[in-house]
Amino acid sequence: MKNWINRLLSSTESQAATPADGAVQAEPGAEAESGGDPGIDALYYRWLAGPATFDAPPDTERMVLEQVRAMTQNPAVAAELVPRVPELIPRLLRSMRDENVSTNELAGQVAEDVVLVAEVLREANSAYYRPMTPIKTLDAAIMLLGQNGLRMLLARVAFRPIIKLHEAGFARRAAPLVWNHSEKCAVAASLMAPGVTADIFESCLAGLMQDVGLIVALRLADRVCQNGRVPASSAFGVELLARSRHLSAVIATHWDFPNNVADAIAQAGEANGSSLAQALAQGDRIAKLRLLIDSGMLLEEDALVTEGLNSFQRRCLGKLANLEE
Incomplete structure (x- = not known):
């Protein structure tokens, strides 16, 4: 997983906008823990x-x-206790760094993985996006999600096997x-x-x-x-x-x-x-x-x-x- 997110973020412009409207004590010698x-x-x-x-x-x-x-x-040992990210996801994310990449090109890469195609279509048709009519094509789904929406969806797809699959x-x-x-x-x-x-x-x-x-x-x-x-x-x-x-x-x-x-x-x-x-x-x-x-x-x-x-x-x-x- 090393470097792929850095490569993605290196040319990404900030999406920030203007502002809108008794923890348990750590044991002696332990690091101060952050918490909600x-x-x-x-x-x-x-x-x-x-x-x-x-x-x-x-x-x-x-x-x-x-x-x-x-x-x-020993973070290297800890990282071995979770799976690695599929290679298709970093490749797609790298492609999305290119401002000139077309929807057709992105759709072509997404189409290489039928599971990913289903994820994109499901996301576009979800209650979160609320499309006026059902989205049936990959091109239309990618246009609805937009580049940032697709990047966040791909990130979720990348993390799912890291968190969900255990024996x-x-x-x-x-x-x-x-x-x-x-x-x-x-x-x-x-x-x-x-x-x-x-x-x-x-x-x-x-x-x-x-x-x-x-x-x-x-x-x-x-x-x-x-x-x-x-x-x-x-x-x-x-x-x-x-x-x-x-x-x-x-x-x-x-x-x-x-x-x-x-x-x-x-x-x-x-x-x-x-x-x-x-x-x-x-x-x-x-x-x-x-x-x-x-x-x-x-x-x-x-x-x-x-x-x-x-x-x-x-x-x-x-x-x-x-x-x-």
Whole structure:
């Protein structure tokens, strides 16, 4: 995966626009962890874990968290715990750097992969884009999505096998749920980007990349627990999410992501974070609230929604309901 996103971004103009209208304490000696809202993170972990939990002894919890921390010191090993991106995607993304590339040329490359063709047509016909009439041709779909929309779709296609495909254990059960969050976070972060003058596509990438460390962390938990379950403690869950975000940032650097994307993942939730970190933090919060509402763990009238989001963020929350699973 190294270098392909850098090659894509090297000639991409910024999409930024003018602005629109108790975490768990780290163990002594551990890195300061970034984090979002601990209350939302605790609910999100409970949703993610579902019934596959057990009352783990403190030593087991500490062992899992220590292994996640240790992986931040060895990102090459951590990166080996997730699949690599298919080669067709980087090639397509490189082609899209060329301002002179035609729709027909892009359609010809997309047409090489029938799965990708189906993804593009499905996206163009989704409730998110709301076409007046059904889109039936690849050329028409690409014209509707636009270059930026197609780039973000290709990025999602590239990340899906990284997050979703796992062979056994709790990580296999959780992977589709994590991917659901990744897609929603990427869309929400890209919608929040103009309001904080962040790059739209970089916000999408940060939203997708943020969960890679969590998948690695869950695979490590499988190795330690060996029972297809994870510790039930909400405090453990909040800390696991915080450490996995830090791990995602380290892996992003190892994969040669732009420094501002890796930094945004590390800084998300911090008061003095970059504009990209703010877009990511807002997108992450909105995506988690959408999942919690859809699962029945929260109501639309809950204070976390009515008081925790402004009017534009609540509109984004509603827009995420139109995304197909």
